[in-house]
Amino acid sequence: xxxxxxLLDPAVAERVVARALASGGxxxxxxxxxxxxxxxxxxxxxxxxxxxxxxxxxxxRVVSGGTTYFAHVDGLDPAGLEHAAGExxxxxxxxxxxxxxxxxxxxxxxxxxxPPGEVPAARKAELLRELDERGRAEGGEIAQLQVxxxxxxxxxxxxxxxxxxxxxARTRVRIGAQAVARRGDRVETGAETLGxxxxxxxxxxxxxxxxxxxxxxxxxxxDAIPAPAGSMPVVVGGGFGGVLFHEMTGHGLExxxxxxxxxxxxxxxxxxxxxxxxxxxxxxxxxxxxxxDGIDDEGxxxxxxxxxxEGRLTSFLYDRLTAERDGVxxxxxxxxxxxxxxxxxxxxxxxxxxxxxxxxxxxxxVEKGFYAVSFGGGQVDPATGDFVFGVxxxxxxxxxxxxxxxxxxxxxxxxxxxxxxIDAVGNDFWxxxxxxxxxxxxxxxxxxxxxxxxxxxxxxxxxx
Amino acid sequence: MSSVVxxxxxxxxxxxxxxxxxGDAEAYATETEMREVRTHGGGIESLSxxxxxxxGIRAWLEGRVGYAFGxxxxxxxxxxxxxxxxxxxxxxxxxxxxxxxxxxxxVPALAGLSDPSVAEWETPRVAELALAVERxxxxxxxxxxxxxxxxxxxxxxxxxxxxxxxAGGGYETSSCYAYAQAxxxxxxxxxxxxxxxxxxGPAGLDPAAIGREAGERATEMIGSRKPESRACPVVLxxxxxxxxxxxxxxxxxxxxxxxxxxxxxxLLGEPVASEAFALRDDGLDPDGFAAAPIDDEGVxxxxxxxxxxxxxxxxxxxxxxxxxxxxxxxxxxGRSGYRTPPxxxxxxxxxxxxxxxxxxxxxxxxxxxxxxxxxxxxAGVNPVxxxxxxxxxxxxxxxxxxxxxxxxxxxxxxLVSMLGAVRAVxxxxxxVPFGDSISVPPLLIGxxxxxxx
Numbered sequence: 001x002x003x004x005x006x007l008l009d010p011a012v013a014e015r016v017v018a019r020a021l022a023s024g025g026x027x028x029x030x031x032x033x034x035x036x037x038x039x040x041x042x043x044x045x046x047x048x049x050x051x052x053x054x055x056x057x058x059x060x061r062v063v064s065g066g067t068t069y070f071a072h073v074d075g076l077d078p079a080g081l082e083h084a085a086g087e088x089x090x091x092x093x094x095x096x097x098x099x100x101x102x103x104x105x106x107x108x109x110x111x112x113x114x115p116p117g118e119v120p121a122a123r124k125a126e127l128l129r130e131l132d133e134r135g136r137a138e139g140g141e142i143a144q145l146q147v148x149x150x151x152x153x154x155x156x157x158x159x160x161x162x163x164x165x166x167x168x169a170r171t172r173v174r175i176g177a178q179a180v181a182r183r184g185d186r187v188e189t190g191a192e193t194l195g196x197x198x199x200x201x202x203x204x205x206x207x208x209x210x211x212x213x214x215x216x217x218x219x220x221x222x223d224a225i226p227a228p229a230g231s232m233p234v235v236v237g238g239g240f241g242g243v244l245f246h247e248m249t250g251h252g253l254e255x256x257x258x259x260x261x262x263x264x265x266x267x268x269x270x271x272x273x274x275x276x277x278x279x280x281x282x283x284x285x286x287x288x289x290x291x292x293d294g295i296d297d298e299g300x301x302x303x304x305x306x307x308x309x310e311g312r313l314t315s316f317l318y319d320r321l322t323a324e325r326d327g328v329x330x331x332x333x334x335x336x337x338x339x340x341x342x343x344x345x346x347x348x349x350x351x352x353x354x355x356x357x358x359x360x361x362x363x364x365x366v367e368k369g370f371y372a373v374s375f376g377g378g379q380v381d382p383a384t385g386d387f388v389f390g391v392x393x394x395x396x397x398x399x400x401x402x403x404x405x406x407x408x409x410x411x412x413x414x415x416x417x418x419x420x421x422i423d424a425v426g427n428d429f430w431x432x433x434x435x436x437x438x439x440x441x442x443x444x445x446x447x448x449x450x451x452x453x454x455x456x457x458x459x460x461x462x463x464x
Numbered sequence: 465m466s467s468v469v470x471x472x473x474x475x476x477x478x479x480x481x482x483x484x485x486x487g488d489a490e491a492y493a494t495e496t497e498m499r500e501v502r503t504h505g506g507g508i509e510s511l512s513x514x515x516x517x518x519x520g521i522r523a524w525l526e527g528r529v530g531y532a533f534g535x536x537x538x539x540x541x542x543x544x545x546x547x548x549x550x551x552x553x554x555x556x557x558x559x560x561x562x563x564x565x566x567x568x569x570x571v572p573a574l575a576g577l578s579d580p581s582v583a584e585w586e587t588p589r590v591a592e593l594a595l596a597v598e599r600x601x602x603x604x605x606x607x608x609x610x611x612x613x614x615x616x617x618x619x620x621x622x623x624x625x626x627x628x629x630x631a632g633g634g635y636e637t638s639s640c641y642a643y644a645q646a647x648x649x650x651x652x653x654x655x656x657x658x659x660x661x662x663x664x665g666p667a668g669l670d671p672a673a674i675g676r677e678a679g680e681r682a683t684e685m686i687g688s689r690k691p692e693s694r695a696c697p698v699v700l701x702x703x704x705x706x707x708x709x710x711x712x713x714x715x716x717x718x719x720x721x722x723x724x725x726x727x728x729x730x731l732l733g734e735p736v737a738s739e740a741f742a743l744r745d746d747g748l749d750p751d752g753f754a755a756a757p758i759d760d761e762g763v764x765x766x767x768x769x770x771x772x773x774x775x776x777x778x779x780x781x782x783x784x785x786x787x788x789x790x791x792x793x794x795x796x797x798g799r800s801g802y803r804t805p806p807x808x809x810x811x812x813x814x815x816x817x818x819x820x821x822x823x824x825x826x827x828x829x830x831x832x833x834x835x836x837x838x839x840x841x842x843a844g845v846n847p848v849x850x851x852x853x854x855x856x857x858x859x860x861x862x863x864x865x866x867x868x869x870x871x872x873x874x875x876x877x878x879l880v881s882m883l884g885a886v887r888a889v890x891x892x893x894x895x896v897p898f899g900d901s902i903s904v905p906p907l908l909i910g911x912x913x914x915x916x917x
Contacts, residue, residue: 050552388855390844460874460915
């Protein structure tokens with residue numbers, strides 16, 4: 001069992017929240033956390049980088065008149081927590097405010113079948129050797145292969161002045177493979193990952209396939225031609241192709257950007273932003289997914305939020321503070337990297353729902369275009385909507401067929417234009433893992449979709 | 465500051481690790497006091513303060529190395545971390561080059577790493593500084609429609625390193641930065657601009673200049689459009705040039721070279737850049753934020769010329785890669801805090817300034833593009849081959865002068881060819897702190913591929 005009281009004694013939590021409000025404020029909260037993890041890698045066929053870490057601590061915040069006062073402390077001893085509460089309240093000069101008595105709220109953490117901490121390290125090393133062998137078996141042109149394994153467990157507890165006392169236990173496992181292929185002077189790379197909010201059971205079903213996949217990507221690119229440059233139809237692959245939607249739309253729906261008028265979606269609630277064939281969700285409850293949690297980092301249960309319904313914008317993504325400002329309920333998107341960070345509105349698992357198009361037909365209808373199977377990552381400026389994506393596996397589409405692999409392709413554009421230009425959504429669907437950065441904080445997020453076609457988009461390559 | 469992180473703690477951690485079974489051990493402990501102020505709409509949005517401490521222990525066991533870290537610095541806590549490091553080492557495969565850093569002596573005395581104003585300026589005063597940055601950005605031009613946020617951050621850090629072969633030491637540093645993200649626009653569209661400043665303490669920051677830069681960068685982009693695709697001369701401003709120099713620094717790390725993951729692997733002693741471009745790593749320049757008497761495994765920092773007269777002179781080494789490469793450590797072990805073991809990383813990378821002022825660089829370019837921002841560098845670069853294709857924005861250069869603003873284009877090429885195409889280096893360098901510590905002037909590249917419409 002892992003109720004919040006295993007981390008934070010309710011009596012201590014009440015004292016800390018009361019101390020935080022001793023000089024006034026409308027809201028106070030203590031967020032306690034214990035985290036432990038281990039990572040291991042194989043490189044040059046040698047197990048190395050075996051690392052383990054354990055940290056615990058708490059962050060205390062007080063909200064008063066639109067300002068948040070925050071302090072955090074390493075360790076969970078009661079005196080340290082009360083000191084942090086005093087630090088957070090140090091700049092306030094008002095009358096003491098009274099918190100409500102705490103009421104414990106039970107939550108349901110994601111079920112974990114095989115806690116990774118109970119699996120012997122030697123088994124994890126063996127797994128890495130399997131992946132190493134599988135990747136290298138793809139061909140003699142594989143010059144380098146790196147594989148990593150990471151497991152992390154976070155226990156969190158939240159107590160606040162509204163009387164909430166709750167917690168969550170989170171276990172994540174992820175493996176990643178990166179291959180380098182070499183032929184003469186040509187050098188190309190390929191990468192694959194597999195991760196989930198799951199235990200070691202995640203790796204029961206042929207995990208070594210990802211090493212083979214990474215190696216094949218690198219090998220394919222050895223035959224790649226320079227990417228074309230110019231505007232053309234682009235078919236985006238499923239799974240991590242969803243990072244396109246994550247970047248170009250998801251970030252712009254986070255309520256902090258909206259409220260600062262720093263999003264192109266501000267003021268567009270209820271409006272048509274895409275064609276009716278497109279519906280999209282943020283869902284922090286998807287079983288076992290990388291971006292799922294039982295509650296967010298403010299204690300709000302995670303939920304499934306429809307953000308686009310048949311082309312219309314239906315909801316923004318809220319944490320507690322931004323929800324209060326808009327007079328709505330939090331959508332359970334208040335996330336933080338650790339007890340050392342303030343919660344901000346963040347995506348969880350974000351995806352374009354499956355459509356009706358057959359992926360093959362979506363490509364078959366394109367005379368001359370580009371097929372972006374997966375991305376190295378991307379970046380967007382939510383205020384302008386300008387985005388850029390690096391394609392790490394891409395092909396030309398010629399006469400309705402996928403032809404030559406391309407290297408060095410970048411997709412650039414503006415999200416309002418690109419979202420409206422989506423003219424087909426495939427009936428296939430899968431999710432992939434990502435690490436998202438915002439405001440200096442990293443968070444595990446899921447991205448997903450089936451194949452998606454954008455009628456016109458700028459491909460930036462080296463071939464003029 | 466009164467502290468539990470000192471040489472004594474580091475030495476004790478090493479002893480405990482040896483008692484737990486490590487043949488050799490190293491401890492890296494830090495304690496950091498930090499503050500952050502975020503403003504929005506003329507008020508304080510959030511105010512954070514904290515002290516953070518932790519230790520990371522490396523344990524060697526007959527050529528096997530393991531690492532563990534934690535924040536519990538009590539006697540029992542450190543013992544548990546040490547035991548986990550030894551346990552981790554037992555899982556690793558042996559590596560003939562693995563071993564602890566060895567004391568070499570000659571740790572330089574280095575002044576200028578701390579500024580008393582970090583401690584002297586009380587929180588309301590630095591909050592006022594952040595507000596001043598925001599006001600300056602907002603007031604730069606009436607087309608500035610808002611400031612998404614202005615941020616002030618400072619930290620004071622104490623580092624203590626000890627190892628069973630004597631390498632180690634300790635030092636204290638302080639640093640601070642402020643930045644603002646301005647929004648500007650008219651009926652033609654919306655633009656953003658970043659202004660930033662960095663110093664050892666708040667007294668060294670110029671809030672008006674930081675805000676002005678944010679306002680200026682946002683407003684100058686109003687009305688921007690996509691350029692036509694072509695190959696042309698390109699001027700990289702200092703912030704963009706720094707992004708590429710950061711990539712260069714990673715490619716020059718001996719680890720990437722030895723593992724066949726660097727475009728420079730076979731180029732030692734060869735021409736890799738035009739003669740206009742000279743680069744050094746300088747871990748002792750106190751103007752750079754990576755400056756310290758010792759690197760992150762306790763080896764003395766130093767000054768290492770990397771590219772001179774267009775030739776590649778050396779790679780950057782830490783203890784492990786130096787042993788593996790039959791070289792000496794260049795004092796380039798780096799880590800991002802106590803949570804990670806050290807690896808090769810550049811300290812302060814410094815591009816030698818040239819003789820041309822900014823206007824002269826533009827005149828020299830003639831017809832081309834000034835790039836003031838790149839996006840997606842982490843996604844659009846192949847670090848092994850050096851090939852890149854990244855999103856960019858900037859200004860057109862016509863007749864040697866700045867012309868209309870440009871957006872939504874890509875610049876593409878390959879790192880080594882780009883260095884070879886550096887035609888001129890600007891005279892005025894700037895320290896750019898985004899992830900790396902880099903001092904670089906604007907660079908004129910003779911020809912690059914610009915992908916637009």
